[in-house]
Amino acid sequence: MLEIITSEALLPTRHGFFTRKGGASSGIFHGLNCGPGSTDLSEAVDINRARVAAYMDVQPNHLQTVHQVHSPDVVTLTEPLIIRPQADAMVTAVPGLALGILTADCQPVLFSDPDAGVIGAAHAGWRGVKDGVLEATLDAMEALGADRANITAVIGPCISQAAYEVGPEFVESFIDDNPENSRFFSGGKGDRALFNLPVFGLSKLRKAGIGHAEWSGHCTYSDPERFFSYRRTTHLGEADYGRLISVIRL
Template identity: 85%
Template sequence: MIEILTSDALAPLSHGFFTRKGGASSGIFQGLNCGPGSSDLSEAVAINRARVAAAMDVPPNHLQTVHQVHSADVVTLTEPLTDRPRADAMVTATPGLALGILTADCQPVLFADPQAGVIGAAHAGWRGVKDGVLEATLAAMEALGADRARTTAVIGPCISQAAYEVGPEFLESFLDDDPDHARFFAGGTGDRAMFDLPAFGLARLRAAGIGHAEWTRHCTYADEERFFSYRRTTHRGEADYGRLISVIRL
């Protein structure tokens, strides 16, 4: 059975942060792996994505994803694409298009201005947030008629601060940008620090003037039964990892 997490803040729009439950994949990809870039069987990934499309009540080719590259690039969709452009966010005002973001610790962020009939979805890892992918998504939504003061953004399951250990160079790069970024770090072991990715994402959204922003408070690293995690896979020395999908549609 597929499991879909939702947020009241995005109601009444159809959306969901899908967990790994209910898929056709097996082995280290056990469950609903929706990543075509993984080494999972392509047939299993296709089945999984078709199940997600059905849950969102759209044809499989209307479930749109991009080739994510940790950028701040946004694609505006008016019709289904046959390829996956290199970008990390999508926006649309076209009913029937479902915007899907793939993650395995990074933040999936779903955006909506229901009054304007404009939605967005962003893949927001630390690099993308630092480079402005969230602000770029809001700007692209505004180009379609949205109002950021009326827009809601919900950050889905991602890695939490308790599991996100980083080195001194990582911390220094953030402090070089803004000394106030120290508030997103806590002390770790030795010279390590613990980074609060969702807090950083929420702060950027609120500073950009968004109407409402929240995090579902699910940690991908901590809950193996429900979520894939790149970092957990890395710590175990596994060969690959599954990708979760988060989707919104008009």
């Protein structure tokens, strides 16, 4: 059985943050691995993505994802893409196109302006958020007729602050950008710090003038039964990891 996390804030727009439950993959990818970039069997990934498409009530080729590269780049979709472009966010005003974001600790962010009939989806790791992927998504939605004051964004399952330990160079790079960024860190062991990725994302969205933004509150690292996690895989010494999918459609 598929398990889908939804947010009342995004309703009536159809959407879902899919957990790893209900998939065809096995081994370290056990469950709903939707990442074609993983070393999982391509047949299993195709089955998993087809199950997601069926739940979203779209054809498999209408479930669109991009080749994510931790950039601020946004693609505007007017029809299904045959080749996945390098980008980290998508927007559309076309009914029947489902926008999918793949994550394994980074933030999946789903956007909707139901009055304008415009949606968006972004892959938002620390680098993408720092470089402006969330603001760029809002800009692209407004270019399609949305009003950012009417846009809702929900951050889905991602790594929480308690599990996101970083080194002093990481902290310094943020504080060099803006001393106020110190509020996204708390003390860790020794010279380490704990970084609050979802609060960083929320702060960027709210500063950009969005109507409403929230985080689902789910931590990918701390719940292996439900979520894939790149950092957990690294700590366990596993060879690869699955990718969760988060989807929104008109």
